[in-house]
Amino acid sequence: MDLRDAAQQGNTQALYCAIKKDPGVLDKIDKIPFVETPLHTAASKGQIEFAMEIMMLKPSFARKLDQDGFTPMHLALKFGRTQLVLRLLDVDKGLVRVQGRGGVSPLHYATENGELDLLVEFLKACPMSIEDVTNRRETALHIALNNQRFATFQFLIGWLRRAWFIRAAWLEKKLLNWQDGEGNTLLHLAVLLNEPEVVRCIVNCISVDKNIKNSANQTAIELILEKMHKGGDEEIRIKRMISSWSIVTLCAKIVSSPLPEVPHLKTFISSRISIFEKCYIFVFREYMELGNDTRNMLLVVATLAVTATYQAALSPPGGVWQDNSNAATDTGASELLVSQPSHQAGREHGSGNHGLGRTIDGS
Template sequence: MKFGSLLAGEKEEQLENEKTIEKKLHEAAINGEIPILLQLIQENPQILTSKFSSIPNNPLHTAVLLGHLDFTKELLNRNLQMANSLNSHGSSALHLASAKGNLGIVKYLLLINPDICSVLDRDGRNPLHLAAIKGRVAVLGELLRSKPEVARELTGRGETCLHLCVKYNRFEALKVLVAFMKKDDQFVNWKDSDGNTILHVAVAKKQIENLQVINYLLANTRVEIGARNANGWTALDVLMQSPGDTRDLEIKQCLLHRSVSRSEQHTPFLPFDTELPENDTTRKQPKNHKHTDWLGRKRNALMIVASLLATVAFQAGLSPPGGVWQGDYEGIPNGTKAQKPHEAGQSIMAYTLPPAYNQYMIFNTIAFLASLSIILLQVSGLPLRRRRWMWTQMVTIWIAITAQTITYFITFINMTPDHVTDTVNYVIKVYVLGWLSLMGIVFIGNISRAMLYVLRKYGYVKEKERREPLVYVEEEENDEL
């Protein structure tokens, strides 16, 4: 029993000594203190071959994380195998140095063993992937020079280093990789586990930097604009399916313009009088692009205006001029009943100016419901892609704007004190006259276009023949409805 206890005690003491040495070595690595490292090695020559179970990173990983190049060299000179060791996250020293951008350490580690570039951590990423994520341009160049084939390795999600650059907005790193892999169209068009190319990822993010990325990819690579992901969506479909954004139109125009430009490179220019076969869609395709783009812009504009009008009308309905009563009132305490009792939350204007309040609420309700009608039509999913449907929605929004304007003038008139009514009346006459003139011009213009469309449709008026080039060019919108 005594002998067994003695052995157990010696083992515990040995473990404590190892932990103490590991702690001292870890502290030396944190501070980059080479003399302490040499002293510890002299005390225990086998210290660098231990497993360092008490800390997540061994001394090499710690020194690399903190950028101690000389300390790193001293460790590796004593034990080259440490370069292949992995920490608790499955990362090698090269993973850590690449992520931190420590170029000197990266170069030294690559001299010892370039094959470490292909080691994947627990997230399925190699050192090149981490350098791409962090945007370490200099490190990327060094890794590509040392081990070019590592650029084609994929992450656990099937992503290339190009996917990671786009995903994490590393534009400069992306340019380095595109220049290196420019002639490899298969790599540029590689799809991740969701079937997304780098163009899908760039369009989905819709950040300011990504508009620059999209332009760069379309101008400098052969990325396929029409490639479809696992959902069967192209990059343009991804844009249209995502929530609306102020950059949607810019990205859409960029994709359409580049798509047509590429098709032009493969489309021979023919004289205007050359007849095309019936199955040739060279002429029709660009026109359809223009038509779709025009309707898309109109729909987006109508949706934005309708949303703003609905918000203003809703707020005006909840907060009428003069506000609402803050308490109930049925009469004075002696029992005399009030002539006009009221309850908290009711409109003050409804009691003081009933006719004006009625007008105010009627026109405000018209503006609110007309705006909601536009929003409902836009999100209903109905096939409202014809010009006549767009014209109907434009008339509806015209009604909403007019009703909102009348609501404003009713409020303006009834909120103005009597001693400034002359000035107010003059201002109202001028602006109302100007507004009515503008509305009249818009109304006459739309009626004229509608009549012209009907006359052309039934053959009473012939449309002028126009020659269109076979290649797509940007032109003015058609005057037809």
Template sequence: MDPRLREAAETGNIDAFHDLIEDDPDILERVDQIAFVQTPLHVAANRGHISFAMEMMNLKPSFAKKLNPRGFSPMHLAVITGQNRLVLRLLKANKDLVCVKGWGGLTPFHYVVTTGNCRLLVDFLEASPECIEDVTVRDETAFHLALKENQIEAFNILIGWLQRTRRTHGSVFSFEKKMANWEDDDGNTLLHIAAKKKQRDALKLLLDSQLWLHVKAKDSEGLTALQILNDASRRGVNRNRNASEEVDTKIKQLTDKVIFERIRVVGDRTRHSMSVDMINTMLVIMALVITAIYTSSLSPPGGVWQENGSDDNTSKSNTISHVNHLSNKKFVNTSDIWIFGDKSERAGTTIMNQKIYGVFWFLNLATFGFTDLVTVFLLSSFHLFLILAIPLYMLIISYFCSMTILAPTIPWAYVNLFFMVLFGFFPFLLFFSLLVFSKSIRQTIDEIRYRNRMREALGMKFLGPGTLVFCSQYILDGIFGLWMPSA
């Protein structure tokens, strides 16, 4: 760099800088052509000259992302030297400067975490939420760095932000699970680092705030966080054996026969092969069919029996309606036996012949059920499927409620009532099924016990806020993983 340009940057003399440009218009271009160079913006950032730095940003924006020979950008230097006002001005000018990677993959956001500057940490997270996902060349997240540098307050802020963020990676809980269980190059999760550094407050915070922790995860030496916490003997641990077991498990998964997973794969392939216009068209058709079928449950063909009054004309009218209505005539005149019991002629029940009602009920149910399944299949490709499916589920219960009331005989009413109760308990059956298929009950109980052993080792209460809702983890994880697949 030209000595005169360096002197102007060190003193923050904007007029002298302008004079240099008048004498040599290409002075900045020559600096920009060097890959790793100490630019005037670096010098100004290191000295905290805000006006000079912003003028340089205005004239040569590319300098803001250049690295000097030590691997620092101007934002790096401003953070390291504690030039907070300049950091905020640079952040306001370009929020992407937070994510510029220097030597080792360290960003200015990482340096804010390691220095424990909580005020800037909050500002960075608000301005550039995606910076939380940046990792170093050692595959360390900001959470790892905060624990390794004993910045517990910064770690608390990061965990609090993780609990409140709206960011997702496909399914609802995938982003939070990914960040809470991220492993660095040594296989260390947040639990491992906190256990190795005896950071009991950080361990308590993780156990109470993160339901998605893999408490039995092992580091590269084959130790869990609980074993590290209890200062377990590392003898006899074979790292290669653990890696071999993991590979063998993956091989076994790929060589096992595919049954239920194959059904889901075929369904996903079918959805992905359908265009958006085709899905929209089919959803419109399914909505029309569902509307027509549900309407028939409210107003069955032929109408319903009306309440008999003392008026002779009304009685005569009801009698004529009963005799002449086509749906109430018997196809077989040689028998007066009704297929599901005697006719009731109760007010509000269908006047349809019970034999015809049986056919009507079966066709209605088959059409309604098939249409609902197709609708569920089409909607399952959207991330908000669970919310969209709730009204559809309530409509099914309402359908059987209407069919129960309109049933011509008591046995038919019991049949519809059975289906109404069955679908009323269906969510609980689904929850239990997901619990069984996604993770075995034995494995769930085992992880709960292991988690509580960690709480006991830390002197925490057995029934902490995290433990009270921990049992719902696998249920929610299974539901959102199944019905809200990743993009």
């Protein structure tokens, strides 16, 4: 039995028999630039155990392209071998970014087919894979629109706007204004598709530049005006959404609708972003951009402020003994304080902290 047959049947015993006969058999395959490796065959057939054995013996096979320009993960996606895709991802998270034929990565392929569950796993494993582009300069967002995967597009937009890792704000602005091979941004594509809700979703993002021109030297507004001359009222709705949208009306609309409760991560990411989320995402992003020394200084200041506030709460003005206590209690307390001066010292120390709290508060 040759290696191809062994991979198709998932026969790991036959694999090791082939290695015993020729210890360099896997190395010989690896030296061929474009070849169907046993891992490619196992991936297309869904032979998980065999595929994991090959991944252990020859990890480089996972990034190799066959004669058709596909990696094993591409083939697993093509044939719906979802469990095998996730197992490959566990071993090497970077496989999400390996580009095959046409510059299409596994993330692009999952986007094209609207595989939201896989997209969640891909972005969790490798967040920066969202910035990869195909040979046609299409991002995953462009691919979603071109294939009319609007739910997928909404998910990707939501994920991008909620991200708060280092350079997240820069990445959001870059991708939302990215131009494909024809110079079209996401806003251009949404207008060309005559999809008002998609246009609304895009213009909700304040980092979107509505004045970018495509290869035909047209902005999104100019595209709409051209369509209006040809007739139809759908374009008028889109024009109104673009031209009349402002930050004030956007904030008012978001405040009037609270953040919905969502049961799943993919649903939450696709949901509308509230004004409160926008605030803390902004703060987190700014915090991530700070240097380590600045961040440490802020943490020290915050800790001191919290400590001072806590100590002030433990030592309120007038002490913990109240005037309405009965005589017996007051007498017992006096004897306790006299016999144990350390408690008095503790009160004085607490009062000192309380004074520090007043100084920080500026009173």
